[in-house]
Amino acid sequence: MTATAEPLAVAKIPREGKEESQFQIVLRRFMRHKLAVAGVVVIVVMFIGALLAPYIAPFPRDAVDIAVATRPGPPGTMSSAGEMHPLGVDHLGRDLFTRLLYGARVSLSIAFIVVVVSELFGVVLGAAAGFMGGWFDTFISRLVEFLLSIPTLPILLITASILIKTDAQLPLPAFVTGFVSWMLAAPPQEANKVIVLMAILILLGWTGAARLMRGMALTLRNQDFVEALRAVGASNTRIMFRHIIPNGIAPILVNASLGLAGIVIAEATLSFLGVGVQEPTPSWGNMLSTAQSYMFQHPWLPLVPGIPLCLVTIAFNFIGDGMRDALDPRLKR
Amino acid sequence: MTAYLIRRLFQMVIVVFVVSLFMFFLFNIAPGGPLTGLQQQQRRITPEEKARIRAQYELDLYWPVRYTRWLVGQPQGPLVIGGQEWFANVPMGCYLEATPEEGGGCADYVYLSEMPELHPPIKSSRGILFGDFGNSTVVQAGRPVWDLLASRLMATVELQVISLVLALVIAIPLGIYSAVNQYSKFDYTFTTAAFVGSSMPTFFFGLLFILLFTVLAGRAQEVWPWWPTLPPGLREAVRPYDVASWLRVQPGTPLDRFLHLLMPVAVLTIFSVAAWSRFLRSSMLEVLRQDYVRTARAKGLVERLVINKHALRNALIPFITILVLQIPIFFAGAIVTETVFAWPGMGRLYFDALNRSDYNIALAFIYVTTILTVVATLLGDILYSVVDPRIRY
Numbered sequence: 001m002t003a004t005a006e007p008l009a010v011a012k013i014p015r016e017g018k019e020e021s022q023f024q025i026v027l028r029r030f031m032r033h034k035l036a037v038a039g040v041v042v043i044v045v046m047f048i049g050a051l052l053a054p055y056i057a058p059f060p061r062d063a064v065d066i067a068v069a070t071r072p073g074p075p076g077t078m079s080s081a082g083e084m085h086p087l088g089v090d091h092l093g094r095d096l097f098t099r100l101l102y103g104a105r106v107s108l109s110i111a112f113i114v115v116v117v118s119e120l121f122g123v124v125l126g127a128a129a130g131f132m133g134g135w136f137d138t139f140i141s142r143l144v145e146f147l148l149s150i151p152t153l154p155i156l157l158i159t160a161s162i163l164i165k166t167d168a169q170l171p172l173p174a175f176v177t178g179f180v181s182w183m184l185a186a187p188p189q190e191a192n193k194v195i196v197l198m199a200i201l202i203l204l205g206w207t208g209a210a211r212l213m214r215g216m217a218l219t220l221r222n223q224d225f226v227e228a229l230r231a232v233g234a235s236n237t238r239i240m241f242r243h244i245i246p247n248g249i250a251p252i253l254v255n256a257s258l259g260l261a262g263i264v265i266a267e268a269t270l271s272f273l274g275v276g277v278q279e280p281t282p283s284w285g286n287m288l289s290t291a292q293s294y295m296f297q298h299p300w301l302p303l304v305p306g307i308p309l310c311l312v313t314i315a316f317n318f319i320g321d322g323m324r325d326a327l328d329p330r331l332k333r
Numbered sequence: 334m335t336a337y338l339i340r341r342l343f344q345m346v347i348v349v350f351v352v353s354l355f356m357f358f359l360f361n362i363a364p365g366g367p368l369t370g371l372q373q374q375q376r377r378i379t380p381e382e383k384a385r386i387r388a389q390y391e392l393d394l395y396w397p398v399r400y401t402r403w404l405v406g407q408p409q410g411p412l413v414i415g416g417q418e419w420f421a422n423v424p425m426g427c428y429l430e431a432t433p434e435e436g437g438g439c440a441d442y443v444y445l446s447e448m449p450e451l452h453p454p455i456k457s458s459r460g461i462l463f464g465d466f467g468n469s470t471v472v473q474a475g476r477p478v479w480d481l482l483a484s485r486l487m488a489t490v491e492l493q494v495i496s497l498v499l500a501l502v503i504a505i506p507l508g509i510y511s512a513v514n515q516y517s518k519f520d521y522t523f524t525t526a527a528f529v530g531s532s533m534p535t536f537f538f539g540l541l542f543i544l545l546f547t548v549l550a551g552r553a554q555e556v557w558p559w560w561p562t563l564p565p566g567l568r569e570a571v572r573p574y575d576v577a578s579w580l581r582v583q584p585g586t587p588l589d590r591f592l593h594l595l596m597p598v599a600v601l602t603i604f605s606v607a608a609w610s611r612f613l614r615s616s617m618l619e620v621l622r623q624d625y626v627r628t629a630r631a632k633g634l635v636e637r638l639v640i641n642k643h644a645l646r647n648a649l650i651p652f653i654t655i656l657v658l659q660i661p662i663f664f665a666g667a668i669v670t671e672t673v674f675a676w677p678g679m680g681r682l683y684f685d686a687l688n689r690s691d692y693n694i695a696l697a698f699i700y701v702t703t704i705l706t707v708v709a710t711l712l713g714d715i716l717y718s719v720v721d722p723r724i725r726y
Contacts, residue, residue, distance in 0.1 A: 035525070142344075145344070146348055146351070149348050149706060149707050149710055150348065150352055150703060150706065151661060151665065151699075151702045151703060151706045153668055153669075154665065154668065154683060154698065154699055154702055155352070155356075155699065157668065157683075157684065157687060158356065158359065158687060158695060158699065159359060161687045161688070162359050162360070162362070162363040165363060165690075166362055166363060168362075261532055265534045268534055268536075268537075269534060269535070269536060269669055272536050272669075273668075273669070273672060273684065274688070275687075288536070288537065288540065291540075292540060292673075295540065295543070295544060295548060296547075296548055299544055299548045299549060299552075302537075302540045302541075302544060303544075306537045306540065306541070309534065309537060310533050310534070310537060313532050313533060313534060314529055314532045314533065316532075317528065317532035318528070321528070
C-alpha cells in the first residue's frame, strides 16, 4: 500500500515548493506599484487610440470644415451639415478630436522609435566598449563624456531649426520611410521631416544607455561565468550578445521607460517652439503651439492636447519608477 | 590632482572647439541669414549686387576661413615674412558664383592677397577669443552682439536668482522633512506630488498658469470686478493696467515688475523644488542609514542636532554638483519659460536669433553657454573633492 502512496508524495513536492519564474516575480512586484499599473492603463488606452486613429477618427486628418460657424469652435460644435465635433475645431476648422488621435500616433511613434533605436545603439556600443576595452572603450567613453558635457537644449534647438529650414533629408532606403510613414499615419514627405527630427533626438539620446551598459559589462566580464564560457570556446560576439547584454538589461529597461517620457517632452517642446514636427502633421506639441495664440479667447484650446500630453509623460515616468522597484535585485520579494 | 586638472582643462578646450566648429558648419548649410530678407524685398537683384552684399556679411568666404576669422580674427591677408608675401594666391572664398550656363563653379575667387581690401580689419571681428563677438545682423542689425547680450543678461539673472533662492528655501526643508518622516502620510503625498511635478513638460505648466491666472481670472473679473488677474508676459507693462478694480498699476513701478515676475518665477521654482527636494530626500535617506548617525544618536545627541549637524551637512554634498550645474543657466536662462512668458531674457534672445537667422548672436550664445557648462562641470567635480575628502582624483 505504501508503495502506491509514495509516487503521490513525490509528485506533491514540486507543487509545494513551486518556483516562480523571474518574470513572474518581477510582474508581481510591479503590480504592487499601483500608480505604475495606472500608468500602464493610461498608456494602453492612448496606444489603442493612436493605433486605431485612422479608423475611429470621425473626420479625415486635415479636413477643413467650412460649415462651422466659429473657428476655433468649442467642444460639441455642430457643423451645418449636422456633424458633431466632440472636442471642437481649431482655427482652420479642423476637427480637434481627429487631430488629437493622429497627434497621439505621431508623438507616441516618435517616442517609441527614438527610444528603441537609441537604446539599441547605446546597449551595443556600451557593451562592446565595456567588454572589449582598449581604444574602442576610450573612444566611446570620450564621445559619451563629450555629448554629456554640451548644453543639450540650445544645441537641440539650433540643430533642429537649421535642419528643418534647410529641408534636409536623410538618404534612407524606401522601406524605412515607408515604415515610419505607416507608424505616423502620415504621407512619406511628412515622414521624411520627422525622420530628421528623430535622428537628432537619437544622436543626443543614446548616451544614457551606453553608460549604463558599459558599467554592467565592466563588472560582468570579470565574473566566473564569462571565464567558463571562454573555456567552452564561446566566441566574443556570442558572449557579448547572448550573455553580457541579457544580464545587464534590467537598468536599460528602466532607462528606456523614463526615456520615453523624456522624448515625448522633448518632441513636444521642440514642436511647441516651432522647430519640431511641422504642420500639417499634427503632434501634441504643435497643437499646443497654435492653441497658445488663441487661448485668450478660447481657454479650453490648450487643454485638448495638454491633458493627454501630461498624462502620458506622467504615466511613462510612473511605469519607469515601478520597473525600477520591480527589477531592483536588492529587494528579494 | 594637477595632472587631473590639466587633462580636464585640455578636454574642455577640445569640447568647446568641437562644438563651435560643428555649429559653424551647421550655419554654413543653413539657408536664410541677411540675404533672404533682401531677396524677398527686391526680386530683381543682379548677381554683382548680390555678391557685394554677400561680401558685406563675409558670406563670400569659405566656412572654415570664416570660422578662423570668427574665432581669432585671422587670416586678414597674406603672410608677410621679410617683406615677401606668402600664400597670396590661395583662394579663400568665392566672390562671384558662376551661373549654371557658364558651367557652374566660381567665376571670381577671393584670394588671400585681396582680403585686406575686401574685408578690411576695421570692419571685421577681432575674433571671439579676444572678446569680439561681431555684430548682430538681423535682430538689431549693426549692434555689437556683446552689447546686446549684456542688455538682456539682467532680465535672465533676475529671474534665475529669485527662483533659485526660493527653490532652495523651499526644497531643502521639504526634502529633509520628508526623509526624516519616511513613509508618513506627508512623505507619500509629497513624493507623489513632486514626482508628478517633475514629470510634466515645462511649457505646458507655463500655459496652464497663464490660463488660470490671466485668462480664467479675467473671466472671473468680468463677474466680480475685485478679482485680481496677472499680466501674462513681458518684464514690465507698456501702459497702465488694472490688476483688479481696486488696483491700478503704473508701468515700470516695482509693483509692476513684481506682478510680471510672479508667474515665470513660480513655474521655475516649482520645477526646481520638485526635482531638488526628491534628490535631497533620497540623499538624506542614504545618510540617515550611516553608522555615524547611529553613533550620534547613541551618544544621546538631541535629534534636531543629529539631523542638522550630522546628517544634513553630509546629505548636501551630492547636491553641490546639481547646484553648480545651474551656473550656465544664469547666463543662458530658461529658453522655454522665457519664450512662453515673453520674458526679454537671454533664452528668448537666442530663440529669436535662431528664428530670424541672426547667427552671430546664436553662435556667441552657444559659445558662452558651452564654456560655462564645461567649467561648471569641472567646478562641480573639484568642489566635490574639496567637501568630501574621501574622493580623490
